[in-house]
Every structure is written in C-alpha cells, then in structure tokens.
Amino acid sequence: MNDRTWPHRSETSHFSTLPFPIKNPIRKHQNPTKNHEKHENSPSTAICLRQFRSPATSRRSDHHRDFAALPNDVLTKIAANFSLPNLQTASLVCKAWRDGLRPLREAMxxxxxxxxxxxGRGGVKVSMEKALDSFLKGAARGSTLAMVDAGLVYWEMGRKEEGVALYRRAAELGDPAGQCNLGISYLQAEPPNVKEAVKWLYQASVGGYVRAQYQLALCLHRGIGTDQNLSEAARWYLRAAVGGYVRAMYNVSLCYSLGKGFIQNHRQSRKWMKLAADHGHRKAQFEHGLTLFSEGQMMKAVVYLELAGRGGETAAVHVKNVILQQLSPPSRERALTLADNWRALPSTR
Structure with missing residues (x-):
C-alpha cells in the first residue's frame, strides 16, 4: 500500500484554479473540536478524571457511576486499542477491571x-506464518493492535480480503491505524470505493493519525471521493507535517511555494523544504540543494545534492559534479565527508 506525494500532472490539472464553494462530504462528520469534546466525556476518560477527584467529590458521584460494574464486553471494547502500559494502568482500577482486561493483556x-x-527480533527466525498465528491469537482476544498487524500480514501475503476484514474490525472499534488502512484499502480496491475511503480517512485524521491526514489531504487535493479543495488539503498537509510525516512536509513546502491552498510565502516554503530534506526526503534534498547552489552556498549544496543522488535523484548527480569542479580539493573532501556522516532526523514516515 504505497503512499504518493504531490499529485502527478496526469492526475490533476496542475493547480490551474483554486477552489471555490465546496460541498464537502467530510463536513457531514463531526469536526475535530466536537469529537475531542465527546472523547473528554467518554466513560474511559471519566474514570481517569475520577482518580484525581477529592474523596468528598468521589463519594458524591459513586452512586451515579459504578464503573466496576461495566460488563466485560463493554470494557473490552473501550480498551481494545490500549497499549500495554495503558492496559496495566487500567487493570489497577479494581479487581473487576483486572479480571475483565486479562484477555487484552494476554493479547499483548x-x-x-x-x-x-x-x-526476526529477540533471537527468533523470521516466519510470517508464525507471526500471523500470533497476531490472530491477539486479535481473537480483542486487541485492535493485533487486528491491524494481522491485516498487514494478510495484505503482504496477497490475501487482501482477509486483511480488509481485520482492518474493518479494528476501525469499527475506533483504532485510527485500522481506520486509515481501511480507507487506503478502499482507495486501492477494484473498483475503488472512494466515499467509504474518505469517511474512514477522515475519522482517523480527526483522531490525530498523521498518515491518514496525509492521505485525506491527497484526496482533497485531487478531488477523490469529495470535491477538490486545495485550502482544506493544505491544512491537512500541514497537520500531518507538524506531526512528523515527511511527505506532508514536502507538500506543505510546495503549497507555500506555488500559493496553492496557502498564501504564497517563500520563507515558509524554504523552511518546510529544508525540514523535509533533513528528514530524508530525496526530492526535497535535491530542491534544497539547488536553492543553496543559487545562493552561493556551495559546500552545503553539495551535501544535499549528494544525499539526493544516493537516494536515486539522478539529476542531482549532474549538478553536484558541476559544483565539485568549482571547489578546492579540501572543500570537496569535507563536503563528501559531511554527506557520509549525515543522519536523517527521526520522522513518522
């Protein structure tokens, strides 16, 4: 399930117009603020808040909310996408919760x-069959994390229908990774189901899942499953970029550079292009290298162009060689040593 970056010329009219009044099906869903407000009032959040109330307040509210009496199936749905530390913390609330959450702890x-x-970690040999068996056992105990991983293995094996079924189970339990993967699966289906794709990508995006935010931005950018809306697309690119998604950083830079979705701002464009380059985006490294070259910063330009060339940007190699001819031997050696020692900044992807 490969991600794409900026839409190709063949996929859109290369930004000949800016959007306009939109009837966006996304707006039929709750906005992030309302969703956040609902989350804050959910039972699981209320329990966390209850732990910090004064004894007097707790006594007044105990007869209204007896969370220890929650049925195990409800408790499992609430905690289905909890990580192990959160499960361990929730298990300390009371004996009923400790017992009810045992299957999810086993799933971990x-x-x-x-x-x-x-x-192939922890001294074991790689075995996709054993991995799938373990993930399915975790999924059977209610963990959405295991459902998503099992779905990925099925997808990699070419058993896409089984993978999508697991994504759907995780998505319906509120897992943002499952929602995102389900949305992408609908986009890649034959034929695609773009309306369902946008619906699930939106839900994952509101939940803060940066890959979904990027994919949703691409849909808005291209007008897939919704009316084209470059300003909305740019906003979702920016949210994904702030969250560390490298492809989104590159696209935010292009939005600012071309004035598509944002007011044209070359300073912001350069900032995001450098961030994308420093996180390892090879096209950004090439373009940032060209900018440095145009400004006369030859050694820095060589570093970024060398990195871009190593990443497969063949045009960068030619420009780098032209610059190297203008540098002294010590400067050439220094620039290439900097490239050898360069490490990408950590990113979401």
Missing part, C-alpha cells in the same frame, strides 16, 4: 511474539 504477549516472528 501474542502481539509481541508476532512482531518478533515478523521482523
């Missing part, structure tokens, strides 16, 4: 073993 063990088998 299967999830851990599944990752070991998938990636």
């Amino acid at each position: 063990l299967f999830l851990r073993w599944g990752k070991r088998f998938k990636h």
